[in-house]
Amino acid sequence: MNKKSSLTKASHIIEETLKNLKADRSFKVYPIWKQWPQIVGETIAAKCEATYVQGKILVVTVTNSVWMNELGFQKRQILEKIKELIPESTVEDIRFQLKRE
Secondary structure, three states: OOOHHHHHHHHHHHHHHHHHHOOOHHHHHHHHOOOOOHHHHHHHHHEEEEEEEEEEEEEEOOHHHHHHHHHOOOHHHHHHHHHHOOOOOOOEEEEEEEEOO
């Protein structure tokens, strides 16, 4: 077995392990979470957070229904800003959910 095939297999094992642990959701959201204030602005970032990525959908947790409605209107702009700041992102859609209290 050559080094390249063993590395490929190791990376596949790591990826599958992350999927099984559901850790890939958190891993994929990290670059977005880290730049969230730059993506949506400081005011909006204080009212919501990028929670996880499921497939190609970013799930954003919002403090209340008023902000959830407002973010719905801004969805396209948020997606464009994500692509601008994080070109490697695979996110194609956003789902907003209310924060559980």
